Amino acid sequence: MSWSDLFYPENPERREKLIRKSQEVHELMKNNFRATNQLTEALNKHLGLSFSPITLNESATVKENCDVIIQGIREIQAEVLKIDEKLKEKLEPALYEKLKNMSLSIPDFQLFSSAVHAVCGVAAIASTAIVVTExxxxxxxxxxxxxxxxxxxxxxxxxxxxSVTLGVFFAGIDMMAQAIIGNIERDELKKALEEYDKALEEFRPASETYQDSITYVRIRLEMMSQ
Structure with a gap:
């Protein structure tokens, strides 16, 4: 036990909390990378796109990994906007609204399949039209x-x-204490915990929504592909 811990006996518990929160960030980051790659795999398979997988770098900082996944998401967004705009041009307004509401009739599917072929270069034949539409x-x-x-x-x-290296999150208490908090006292520990709580307050629910949404669409695609 350090002299600081003798004067501030709550510090060891605060360090443990900080480590657990850091590990949660690590897990959320890892799962978000995985979900993003699962989405791009589906886009490549069903829409004929050619996204490359993104890789979580344990030796890089949180910010550096954030920049990687932000770039990946922006590339997906750019393709979505392209497809959306081209479909608006190819489809009649009423048919486009039916598409968004998933209320296409069989004749509508035929028109939509032609538009998908023109926009994406993939043939949405009868057996795959519903999957592509979904x-x-x-x-x-x-x-x-x-x-x-x-x-x-x-x-x-x-x-x-x-600025924390992502791999440090699973390196153990001693290394975490050195890399994240160092030889800090009560007020600095409390401040670090408050900042982690603030970051996770946004990161946790956004990550869950993101991952759940991608899981949902993957399950739907798998069910309709059978």
Whole structure:
């Protein structure tokens, strides 16, 4: 036990809390990278796109990893906007609204399939038209989720944890104490915890919504592909 801990006996508990919160950030980051790659895999498979997977770098800082996933999300958004604009041009307004509401009739599907082929270069034949439609509708209707997630990563990249190397989060108490808090006393520990709480207050629910939404669309696609 350090002299600081003798004078501030609450410090060891605060360090433990800080480490747990740091580990939660690590897990959220890892799962967000995984979800993003799952979404791009679906886009590549069903819409003929060519996204490359993004990689979580344990040796990089939180901010550096945030920048990687922000760039990945922005690339997805750019493709979604392109597809959306081109479909608006190819489809009649009434048919476009039916698309967004998932209320296409069989003749509508035929028109939509032709538009998808012109826009994406993939043939949405009868057996795959519903799958492609489901994915495109999800992308168009949920582009705000991508926007919100990008904003959240920007906030995390500016928070107190931004300069911490991600791999340190699982390195153990001693290394965490040295790398994140060092030889700090009660007030500094309390401040660090407050900043972590503030960052996680936004990061946790945004990550859950993002991951759940991608899981939902993946399950729907798998069910309709069978």
């Amino acid at each position: 994915l495109i509708v999800w992308l168009i209707n949920n582009v705000n989720i991508l926007t919100d997630m990008s904003k959240t990563f920007n906030q995390i990249g500016e928070a107190v944890i931004a």
